[in-house]
Amino acid sequence: MRVEVKNLWFGYNSTPVLKNISIEASPGKVTVIIGPNGAGKSTLLKCIAGLLKPSGRVLLNGKEFRREHISRLISYIPQDHSIGVVLTVFETVLLGRINFLSWRINKRDLEIVMRVLRELRIEGLASRYISELSGGQRQMVFIAQALAREPKVLLMDEPVSNLDIRHQLEILNLIKKVTKDNTMTTILVLHDLNLAARYADELIVLRKGEVYNRGNPNSVLTEDMIRDVYGVHAKVGNDGGVPQVTPLKPLANGERLMEWERTEKVNTWLQAAHLSTLCGKDNSRKKANTRL
């Protein structure tokens, strides 16, 4: 199911957090969103998941849906996994099937839960309480819950942030496989640029609520981008066709400050001008903005 976001604006209060975002993600592909803390990645996912009400349009296969319907199509895993609820892993994953559950439980639902637990290799945890799991284990449980829903669109906010490297690879491999096999549309938020490079079919860079750039990892993951967006000097090499990022050092304080100041000014000016006139869908504006 094709996800399109068109001219999306959102703010928690009067300051906009997402500014005129237009992106798209295709079925069978893993789309990865990267960007610094506070860039608006989680906010964007929540808007797509229908948890927030932005202005602009979120289209699934070209159509707008209401929240109730969206939840049947989209699985969303929030970033925060701290939770203390007296439910077993099995029950928690079973909740992913909520749309099909009644007082008695269907064999099919039990099977799906079991299959997902197997695929993620956490069937050993099945009768443990989730409040008693480690952070990474809990993250796996919620991934399992999301997969158990057999969604058309999978949105995951930093799904592997708490996992060890082996699990990171395993989970992302699995996600990639499921995405291909079920022609699911998967959008991930990742912080690890190398993982992003490795698993993304399409990479979207968010910076201060705007799309800085998007495209395939090779074209997007550049030293310039990392300097502009993250404020870090990095070396980008190549490992068998996949870009490989080696961070070197943060930009000197002065450099960085100036950069921030400049953007703040631009932002306020843009706001004052009501932005709308300036907000084209072109990429040139973003560049102009950063090079002012």
Next chain:
Amino acid sequence: MMGREESYHRNAVEIYRSVSGKKSIFLLLFTLACLLVFITDISMGPAWLPIKTIFMGVFSPESIDKTSRVIIWAIRLPTAIMAVVVGAALGIAGVEMQTILNNPLASPYTLGVSAGAGFGAALALILGVGIVPHEGEFFVPVNAFFFALLTSMGIYLIAKIKGATTETMVLAGIALLFLFHSMLALLEYTASEEALQAIVFWLFGSLLKATWRKVGITFVVLLFVALLLIKDAWRLTTLRLGDERAKSLGVDVEKLRLKVLILISLLTAIAVCFVGTIGFVGLVGPHMARMLVGEDQRYLLPMSALGGAFILSTASLFSKIVVPGTIFPIGIITSFVGVPFFMFLILKRRRGFW
């Protein structure tokens, strides 16, 4: 491939059984315990009727003498059943209040329902101002009920306007709680000696006010609310995963909260208006249930009801035998019965809940 599916299936069912099997056993055990306490409750009393008379009296009332019949049918049964029904009502109201407010300290009275009820009762007892002009069995209860619901509606309105988040509801609840408490204090200040005693007594709670009609009304409301809540069992379970997760699972969190708020307000108001504010049951029953069966509401809900019924029924029994011939205040007994049991569970438990 077939074989793999097969083994998924067997395993899935096994695991599911192992997760929920124990819970069914707990449910069964508690049902039996409740039944046992209930039978003991109707067997005990200063009139020392023999067990045989009681059984005959219950199943063929015509076969025993008139006095015993009156004792069984007009005194013991209504009180004992009221204890079970009100206990269950408070248990359910408590667990759902904890669920929608996502707060372990919540009880049926958290959002000021009891304060509203108390104020309504006080208006009737002190000023003789009633919603129904009729002076009789329902004069005070109807007032209490009305004000209990009024409180809930206040919270409902505020939550509706400001969004039904737990914070909004708790804050609104606390505000109303204080408002009603001070209005009650004001009434008490102007009250006569006996009216004051009456309101204190009313607030304390007592099963002595039970009659068949009240038992019937409470039971019907309990059944109605429980059925509606059971329909939402899965959605209620997801609430405890946090608003965001619940929403992304397709649950209309705010709508569900408001709906449940109305249902449990109704339930609490009806229980409180007939027997007064019996504390502790609605707090401990749910915790007990949660420790035993976890948060799958299909088990948690009936288990909380059983827990509440068990505590109140035991309390009713004790209130009769502490000082023979008298009725010890049930509010005090519930704490005496509930606290040690609760402590035991806390000491025995292994996991962190909340």
Next chain:
Amino acid sequence: MKKLILLLVFLLISSILSAGCIGEKGTMNPTENTHPSAVTSEKKSIVITDLVGREVMVKVPVERVVLLYGLEDYAAVGGEDALKRLVGINAWRYKKYRPDWWQYWVRNYPEIKELPDVGQPGKSFKAEEVIELKPDVVIADASMYKYMQEDVKRFEKAGIPIVFTDYFPHSDNIDELFEEAKRSTMILGKLLGKEDRAQKLVQFFEDQFNIVLNRTENIKNRPKVIVFATWSQWRAYGKKGMYNFWIKLAGGRNIAENISGFSGDVNPEFVIRENPDVIVFTCNNNFPSGQRVAIGYTVDNTSTAKKALKELINRPGWQDLKAIQDRRVYLIHHGISHGHIFEFVCLQYIAKWLHPELFGDLNPEKNLKKFYDEFMPYPLKGIWAVGLKDP
């Protein structure tokens, strides 16, 4: 919308607050109420040991009195003249606890209404106002002592003597009660300079008691009785309740005696099992179904009381009780049962109800009337006790 709600809440609170304040205004400037004081040289200092065991020095006779309790006993000793010496009164207690008495007092002596209301200790007491009134003495009841520890110290500092009297029965030991009533009455007599009258009153009190006690002292046949409060269905007076003492002295057995405190709830089936001979309801015009006036100063016929009684005895299984079958069910005004010099009348009523054959000649109402005629500044009115059998 929010503002509207806030406004409504505010209006609600303020309207209730203002409603609560009605009746607080209209107090006269206390100095205007001063009496042309008697010749001061006649005054002498005496030491009084009051009923909480304090030794208090007072200049008597007193001219300015603040009265926190017992206007009846005070008037019985001092007469109409004593009423004129009041400069402050605990009207709060009267209005809340004995509203019908207050009405009657005010009807007979409107100036009482104009006295500053100094409030009820533990509730609304205004110590400053008492001190400002510069009374020669403050008279309070022993039950108020525990709420007044601080106030007493302040009064002592300000040189205002306060004495505590006590007419409450604390056990069924009649000698103690006689002693208590005698000391209280004599204190009032000394303060007001009416010792002769006080002496007479003490004698009257003891005589009235003895009418009953002489005949019940060694009584063997003790009928079973229970006394219920009307404000809550199963609230009965237990071991420490005054009715328990009266019942014992009147030659009966209180079936609710195993309630260890003052009062408590009895198990309904216990009443059925015990099958009492007599059932008494004590009433302050408060019923579970709301307030209505059935008994007291303002009542001139028994119909409301009898209707109330019929409602009160309409309980499961009661039709077959001995007390109900014999129609030995009574309603008595709570205010005459304890705490005042005329409490003898409660004992007399109970004795007559328990032993009608023994007390055929006893007429408690007449004795109460006699007390009023001899000692009170206004005549007795109203109905104070009603039986189901009464016309």
